[in-house]
Amino acid sequence: MAVAVKKSTSKKTASKKKAAKHDKATYLKWYETMLRVRRFEERALMAYSQQKIRGFCHVYIGQEAIAAGLATAIRPEDKIVTAYRQHGIALSRGLTSDSCMAELYGKVDGCVGGKGGSMHFFSKELNYFGGNGIVGAQIPIGTGIALAEQYRSSENLAVCMFGDGAARQGALYESFNMAMTWKLPVLYICENNGYAMGTSVKRTSNVTDIHQVGEAFNIPSRDVDGMSPEAVHDALAEAAAHIRSGKGPYFLEIKTYRYRGHSVSDPAKYRTKEELESYKAQDPISLTEEKMLMEKIATKKEIDAIKDAIKVEIEKAAAFAEQSPLPDSNTLYDDNYVQEDYPFIRD
Numbered sequence: 001m002a003v004a005v006k007k008s009t010s011k012k013t014a015s016k017k018k019a020a021k022h023d024k025a026t027y028l029k030w031y032e033t034m035l036r037v038r039r040f041e042e043r044a045l046m047a048y049s050q051q052k053i054r055g056f057c058h059v060y061i062g063q064e065a066i067a068a069g070l071a072t073a074i075r076p077e078d079k080i081v082t083a084y085r086q087h088g089i090a091l092s093r094g095l096t097s098d099s100c101m102a103e104l105y106g107k108v109d110g111c112v113g114g115k116g117g118s119m120h121f122f123s124k125e126l127n128y129f130g131g132n133g134i135v136g137a138q139i140p141i142g143t144g145i146a147l148a149e150q151y152r153s154s155e156n157l158a159v160c161m162f163g164d165g166a167a168r169q170g171a172l173y174e175s176f177n178m179a180m181t182w183k184l185p186v187l188y189i190c191e192n193n194g195y196a197m198g199t200s201v202k203r204t205s206n207v208t209d210i211h212q213v214g215e216a217f218n219i220p221s222r223d224v225d226g227m228s229p230e231a232v233h234d235a236l237a238e239a240a241a242h243i244r245s246g247k248g249p250y251f252l253e254i255k256t257y258r259y260r261g262h263s264v265s266d267p268a269k270y271r272t273k274e275e276l277e278s279y280k281a282q283d284p285i286s287l288t289e290e291k292m293l294m295e296k297i298a299t300k301k302e303i304d305a306i307k308d309a310i311k312v313e314i315e316k317a318a319a320f321a322e323q324s325p326l327p328d329s330n331t332l333y334d335d336n337y338v339q340e341d342y343p344f345i346r347d
Contacts, residue, residue, distance in 0.1 A: 060088030069232025086131030136169030165196025226256030
């Protein structure tokens with residue numbers, strides 16, 4: 001799963017380069033982001049077991065390094081649209097734990113007023129165009145967002161994220177063709193956790209290295225170690241620089257793994273315990289903490305302070321969601337799209 005890296009002849013030189021590239025603040029940002037996502041999702045699972053959260057719920061546990069790398073590699077002005085396993089991306093983008101937890105509870109103080117639930121967080125202010133419940137539907141949406149940015153002559157890019165299951169949708173091929181033809185500023189990211197809903201990549205296509213699909217359209221494409229925030233950050237930063245230079249889209253297949261089932265109701269019997277444990281041994285949170293301590297990037301006191309703060313934050317978010325009221329039934333039809341002059345028969 002790890003991406004091969006060319007080794008330097010001098011360990012001392014390599015160490016100096018790495019230290020200069022990723023400073024202490026960046027490592028702490030990665031760690032804080034990943035830990036926030038992990039603890040948020042664990043608390044959401046607890047609330048689901050207590051029937052305080054209903055309906056579909058897809059947690060991001062195991063994939064946190066992608067959210068962390070994304071948080072540091074792109075700009076706040078860039079647009080993001082993703083799939084339904086999206087709590088972690090929303091939190092890394094800046095949506096608060098309070099508003100996200102309240103949304104899971106279906107409460108009025110949720111980020112979309114309790115009407116979106118697990119799959120449909122959204123924030124216009126943070127340029128987060130949400131999670132999408134229809135498999136692959138966000139791919140043409142992200143492509144359209146990129147077209148809008150090109151039309152405005154902005155320097156922003158659109159980040160369009162989808163899973164390995166969605167990579168088999170016809171809309172992806174149409175979007176790739178248009179994006180490369182028009183050199184749209186779009187970064188396509190496939191979060192390949194290996195199983196879609198429960199069917200392995202190997203059983204869905206002869207092409208198991210999904211990034212190769214982009215090569216058919218001459219889109220620069222590569223795979224990335226999704227268990228490493230460093231690798232994710234570096235790949236995203238390189239892709240973003242390419243896109244901002246006006247050369248058009250870029251495609252990253254970020255290879256990751258979800259520790260839980262597809263959704264809360266999925267027992268994930270299609271994989272072995274040994275496979276799961278092998279990925280847990282690569283846990284990005286544990287390894288980042290270990291690295292910071294071993295290389296004296298941060299102290300145990302600093303790391304413990306982050307842990308304590310996140311614990312308080314998530315407990316506060318759960319309490320906030322509990323206390324937030326349910327939406328009023330009179331608002332059921334608010335926020336729906338209506339075209340007043342559309343010709344139809346009225347009662």
